[in-house]
Amino acid sequence: MVKKRGYHHGNLRQALVDAALQLIEAKGPTGFTLSEAAKQAGVTPAAVYRHFAGREDLISEAALQGYAVFADLMEYAYNKGQPSALASFESTGRAYLAFACKYPGHYVAMFESGISVNHTPELAQVSGRALGVLEKAASELSANIPPEKRPPARMVSAHIWALCHGVVELFARGAPGTKSPFPPEDLLESGIGIYLRGLGLIKPDE
């Protein structure tokens, strides 16, 4: 609980975003309620309107913060793998999953809340930055493939994005009654490994 300083909250805007993220994580994007977020921040629902235009604007801010963290993590992972294109690529894939696991509320707000990335110019920009890292990694990776059997770089990044997203949605959520047959990290690691062999970028015996 954030310490209240008497009448004024001090940092209500961020407290509301944090509460929203927690609720989105717990109840899903549509189970999330403006009133409940306000209550959790120790404040009347009406107070929310001092900081946000409404419910959707609050979700949008949560998604925006998520994209910012996500983009940073992806860039960090990419740089960590440099100068090897392969290492950078694998590193960003791992970072994707790590982000989804560590920031589930942000992840849901970003990808399942129904908020369009075009909702705000800022949102479009920062989501483009995150996706751009993945595409750059895929692009540099593709350069190592003979041109005549090289798939478009954007297709490679789309494949990996889909695989990451699928692993997150199906196997990384702690849905009750759903037992994952393998740890999601292993699933993603091995899936990407097989995929990279298929591209001819890893030797068959590695």
Next chain:
Amino acid sequence: MVKKRGYHHGNLRQALVDAALQLIEAKGPTGFTLSEAAKQAGVTPAAVYRHFAGREDLISEAALQGYAVFADLMEYAYNKGQPSALASFESTGRAYLAFACKYPGHYVAMFESGISVNHTPELAQVSGRALGVLEKAASELSANIPPEKRPPARMVSAHIWALCHGVVELFARGAPGTKSPFPPEDLLESGIGIYLRGLGLIKPDE
């Protein structure tokens, strides 16, 4: 509009399921409303309780019907590919995407509504049947791989499931403002192709 036969509806139960599917497709699993489904079926909300225990029970029935169709399609696709393990495997992957595209309401009810497959024994059984087809296909496929470099069959099916699901969620939905860089069918086809090469089941020059 279903033709009403006077006072009694005739087939209200199925009409409600159909309305629910249409609404789930249009508004998402949580945007779906029991009252609205009743209205669309030309009936008072209270009438729903003659056929279902409540809102969740209605969604559950929609998901159940979806799993049944899904399992049938997967089995059909599997059989069509026989006796080639490879052809069966690719065929089921295609069937997965085709199902998601053709029955989006069912797909959402099944995978995004928050209904657990353990909600009902029937539901668990029929969802197991659908998933079983994919696992069988993966298992037979794995038999063609030298044992020392063979990943577990359940891992292979999990990879493909994740890839299919990711493609559906990210690229097969007509989300406004989201333009898919490639047709989802191409994306899945090429992704599975590369994956199978990685498993050594397709020759590099094919």
Next chain:
DNA sequence: TGTACATCAGTGAACGCGCGTTCACTGATGTAC
């Protein structure tokens, strides 16, 4: 340092709404005689 005042973050009551669910009821249907 002390006072007057403008600012503006948060209050609390109210709104209209649609939700899921219940209940006693009604009247169409189909069966028994």
Next chain:
DNA sequence: TGTACATCAGTGAACGCGCGTTCACTGATGTAC
């Protein structure tokens, strides 16, 4: 074929609820003098 009756699918009114949002307000904060 015609009548009496049991069944039960659907009605319509009502409920309590929590939602997002609005509004006039209040009182803590910080600045100007």
